Amino acid sequence: MSALKAPPAAAWWSSVVRAREAGIVLALVALVAYTAVSNPRFLSGQSVRDILLGTSILAVLAVGQAVVVITRNIDLSVGSVLGLSAFTVGSVVQDNPGLPVVVALLAGVGIGVVCGTLNALLVRYGQVPALVVTLGTLYAFRGVTYLTAGGQQITADELPRAFLGFADASVLGVPWLVVIAVAVTVAVGVLLRNYRLGRELYAMGSSPEAAALVGIKVGRNTLVAFAISGAAAGLAGVLFAVRFGTIDAAAGTGYELNVVAAAVVGGVAVFGGSGTVWGAALGALLLTVIGSSLTVLDIDQFWQQAIVGALILLAIAIDRLVALRTARALRKGGPHVQ
Amino acid sequence: MARPDGVPLLEVSDVTKSFGAVAAVRGVSFPLHAGEAHALVGENGAGKSTIVKMLAGVHRPDRGALLVDGDPVAFGSPGEAKAAGIAVIYQEPTLFPDLSVAENIAMGRHPVGRFGMVDRAAVRREAAALFERLGVRIDPARPARGLSIADQQIVEIAKALAGRARVLVMDEPTAALTGVEVERLFAVVRALCADGAAVLFISHRFEEITALCQRVTIMRDGAHVSTDPVAGLTVPEMVRRMVGRELDALFPKQDVDPGEVVLRVAGLSRAGAFAEVTFDVRAGEIVALAGLVGSGRSEVVQAVFGVDKRDSGSVHVNGKAVRPASPRAAMAAGMALVPEDRRQQGLVMDLSIQRNATLPRSGALAGLGFLFGGAERREARRWTERLQTKYGDLGDPVGTLSGGNQQKVVLAKWLATEPAVLIVDEPTRGIDVGTKAEVHRLMSELAADGVAVVMVSSELPEVLGMADRVLVMREGRVVAELARAEATEESVMFAAMGQGAVA
Numbered sequence: 001m002s003a004l005k006a007p008p009a010a011a012w013w014s015s016v017v018r019a020r021e022a023g024i025v026l027a028l029v030a031l032v033a034y035t036a037v038s039n040p041r042f043l044s045g046q047s048v049r050d051i052l053l054g055t056s057i058l059a060v061l062a063v064g065q066a067v068v069v070i071t072r073n074i075d076l077s078v079g080s081v082l083g084l085s086a087f088t089v090g091s092v093v094q095d096n097p098g099l100p101v102v103v104a105l106l107a108g109v110g111i112g113v114v115c116g117t118l119n120a121l122l123v124r125y126g127q128v129p130a131l132v133v134t135l136g137t138l139y140a141f142r143g144v145t146y147l148t149a150g151g152q153q154i155t156a157d158e159l160p161r162a163f164l165g166f167a168d169a170s171v172l173g174v175p176w177l178v179v180i181a182v183a184v185t186v187a188v189g190v191l192l193r194n195y196r197l198g199r200e201l202y203a204m205g206s207s208p209e210a211a212a213l214v215g216i217k218v219g220r221n222t223l224v225a226f227a228i229s230g231a232a233a234g235l236a237g238v239l240f241a242v243r244f245g246t247i248d249a250a251a252g253t254g255y256e257l258n259v260v261a262a263a264v265v266g267g268v269a270v271f272g273g274s275g276t277v278w279g280a281a282l283g284a285l286l287l288t289v290i291g292s293s294l295t296v297l298d299i300d301q302f303w304q305q306a307i308v309g310a311l312i313l314l315a316i317a318i319d320r321l322v323a324l325r326t327a328r329a330l331r332k333g334g335p336h337v338q
Numbered sequence: 339m340a341r342p343d344g345v346p347l348l349e350v351s352d353v354t355k356s357f358g359a360v361a362a363v364r365g366v367s368f369p370l371h372a373g374e375a376h377a378l379v380g381e382n383g384a385g386k387s388t389i390v391k392m393l394a395g396v397h398r399p400d401r402g403a404l405l406v407d408g409d410p411v412a413f414g415s416p417g418e419a420k421a422a423g424i425a426v427i428y429q430e431p432t433l434f435p436d437l438s439v440a441e442n443i444a445m446g447r448h449p450v451g452r453f454g455m456v457d458r459a460a461v462r463r464e465a466a467a468l469f470e471r472l473g474v475r476i477d478p479a480r481p482a483r484g485l486s487i488a489d490q491q492i493v494e495i496a497k498a499l500a501g502r503a504r505v506l507v508m509d510e511p512t513a514a515l516t517g518v519e520v521e522r523l524f525a526v527v528r529a530l531c532a533d534g535a536a537v538l539f540i541s542h543r544f545e546e547i548t549a550l551c552q553r554v555t556i557m558r559d560g561a562h563v564s565t566d567p568v569a570g571l572t573v574p575e576m577v578r579r580m581v582g583r584e585l586d587a588l589f590p591k592q593d594v595d596p597g598e599v600v601l602r603v604a605g606l607s608r609a610g611a612f613a614e615v616t617f618d619v620r621a622g623e624i625v626a627l628a629g630l631v632g633s634g635r636s637e638v639v640q641a642v643f644g645v646d647k648r649d650s651g652s653v654h655v656n657g658k659a660v661r662p663a664s665p666r667a668a669m670a671a672g673m674a675l676v677p678e679d680r681r682q683q684g685l686v687m688d689l690s691i692q693r694n695a696t697l698p699r700s701g702a703l704a705g706l707g708f709l710f711g712g713a714e715r716r717e718a719r720r721w722t723e724r725l726q727t728k729y730g731d732l733g734d735p736v737g738t739l740s741g742g743n744q745q746k747v748v749l750a751k752w753l754a755t756e757p758a759v760l761i762v763d764e765p766t767r768g769i770d771v772g773t774k775a776e777v778h779r780l781m782s783e784l785a786a787d788g789v790a791v792v793m794v795s796s797e798l799p800e801v802l803g804m805a806d807r808v809l810v811m812r813e814g815r816v817v818a819e820l821a822r823a824e825a826t827e828e829s830v831m832f833a834a835m836g837q838g839a840v841a
Binding site: 209 | 415417420434436441445450497
């Protein structure tokens with residue numbers, strides 16, 4: 001086996017994969033450097049803190065989304081799940097000021113899991129594409145939120161100090177929100193990389209037919225993937241409530257597209273089977289930094305959307321290019337690429 | 339090499355399987371012994387694939403049973419067949435392109451180490467060990483995407499071995515392989531047999547069967563013909579058993595004196611599909627392209643009509659060159675193609691019969707650029723009547739018709755363009771006997787009217803009954819040209835399977 005050294009093809013391949021995440025880091029560094037030079041306030045404590053808190057919420061959502069997209073599905077309901085969770089947990093905390101934050105976070109996760117499971121059941125047993133199912137539940141979950149809110153708004157002064165204080169609290173100088181986002185990313189990352197379930201999710205996205213033929217429990221795994229995405233959205237809802245303090249029924253409207261964008265920019269292929277949660281989290285960071293730096297640079301906010309769009313197209317173009325080059329390289333190499 | 343007690347590893351015992359009213363397999367039995375490679379042969383549609391799917395756990399037999407080590411088993415899913423030690427390697431392997439080769443082998447039964455985590459090093463070690471055992475050089479760390487078909491099959495075999503499979507079913511594994519790759523595959527299969535595995539090998543190539551297999555089962559029209567040691571059988575005898583049936587008198591071909599050459603195809607080639615295909619078709623002639631599925635027949639007619647590109651070669655209709663890769667140009671030159679898959683390529687299922695029947699001429703039937711319906715209806719009625727199509731109303735969606743009547747609508751649509759060259763690909767697939775005869779009568783009439791007809795067909799009786807000349811294709815080349823008098827089931831099958839051209 002020592003004869004089987006890693007051949008150039010594999011090394012080349014893994015270098016490309018690495019380059020994907022490296023590319024995002026590079027773009028981030030360049031963007032931060034440019035913005036900081038033209039306006040040093042960009043690197044002030046408050047500014048960095050805002051970016052990190054904003055990234056935390058988006059990253060948790062993007063990590064959940066990545067899990068679903070890797071299985072060749074999509075979850076468009078995450079913005080609505082976030083809103084439902086934020087408003088429900090907000091109301092509960094309002095009525096029970098003594099509730100520990102941990103319980104609130106778990107309640108949010110619970111709401112998300114229920115929503116995600118419902119999505120999965122509709123996808124699995126309704127035999128309807130996830131795009132359509134989650135487009136439906138996007139409106140349904142939002143509708144439930146409006147129904148329970150009934151035009152009410154929860155404002156910061158109605159929430160207990162301990163709850164809102166969580167946004168400012170930190171461990172060793174790192175805000176709790178960031179700690180939670182990193183923990184979620186690491187946990188899901190390890191699950192996908194090192195556990196059977198995770199590997200099977202990649203397999204399902206790479207070739208659904210082959211996955212069924214090797215005896216993977218496709219239904220169960222789909223359920224888990226959507227439950228994870230739902231849980232992440234529910235958790236993000238509580239983080240949203242903690243951070244902003246003011247919650248109405250429209251909280252998180254339109255987030256789903258940012259989330260999908262973060263995952264795609266981060267290298268999670270929309271056709272499933274490849275990508276990592278690290279990439280998705282980095283994508284979330286990049287999108288947040290772009291938003292902030294455009295403000296700092298005094299560039300019209302409208303540009304932000306155009307730039308995000310261009311990034312998505314760039315990400316897809318890179319995927320396509322890599323696929324074509326791999327195909328060509330392998331064809332040239334003949335039957336044995338050594 | 340069989341087990342001392344003579345009990346086969348796997349036995350197919352009197353199985354029958356029907357789809358709707360059609361019996362795909364009737365009363366087939368054969369044993370697979372340890373250490374033996376067993377060939378399963380038969381024409382297209384003889385029921386081989388149905389047998390494979392039963393072994394794979396995809397279909398369940400209606401009657402009869404599969405016996406593993408002498409005990410009857412019933413597979414409810416592919417997983418159960420795999421658990422019983424049966425691995426199926428399809429012609430098109432089913433790998434995960436995004437995952438590494440090693441992980442493809444481990445998928446579904448990853449070795450697990452500390453904290454329930456996948457032992458990634460063990461995954462790679464196992465793959466490397468398997469490749470060493472198989473004597474092939476494939477890097478376990480590379481992604482499966484981009485592997486050649488041959489290497490993908492090796493990976494599938496490694497998967498089967500990793501799953502402790504004792505019975506390997508290989509469905510036409512050599513169809514897409516080069517000579518060297520076939521040799522390597524055979525070396526691997528022989529090694530597996532020597533280790534006590536049983537192999538079921540499906541192939542259309544007799545030289546491979548005689549080189550690799552010890553026993554052969556022959557099927558015809560879903561029924562079991564014979565199971566014998568290969569050593570005692572000659573190739574002509576196998577061919578005779580595969581085809582041996584009477585030509586029925588379903589084919590009312592009229593005798594026609596062929597006229598001028600209408601369609602001239604010269605040196606047509608496309609890499610990987612067909613090469614140097616040259617033939618002429620005269621007015622009033624029916625020329626059949628025969629050969630096995632996958633021999634390139636449909637690809638050739640698609641390229642002649644311009645649906646597919648061609649790398650080189652020329653197509654002339656009535657002496658004029660036809661621009662490549664342009665169905666529009668082909669139609670303008672007077673060609674019409676009735677495709678193999680009418681649901682996908684021949685009809686717009688949701689549109690009305692009338693609209694479908696007149697689609698290629700909608701420009702000519704329109705007034706001021708609009709289709710008003712009157713002219714459309716008149717034309718549609720004229721042609722559907724001529725073809726004796728049965729329908730409720732011309733406005734009904736064409737998808738509501740039976741298969742045979744759908745085929746007539748496709749024919750009507752093209753006949754209405756009054757083509758000089760009519761190309762039909764599997765004209766009677768999936769339609770009943772009565773309608774078949776009508777389609778044949780129609781083709782014969784058209785030829786008598788001076789149309790040059792090219793017919794692709796997998797049904798030998800149809801080929802022999804209808805064609806004035808038979809071009810036999812094998813692996814993308816025309817290997818024999820047989821006049822009507824020379825064409826018999828044996829001569830066509832011989833040529834199609836590469837047992838020397840008979841022409």
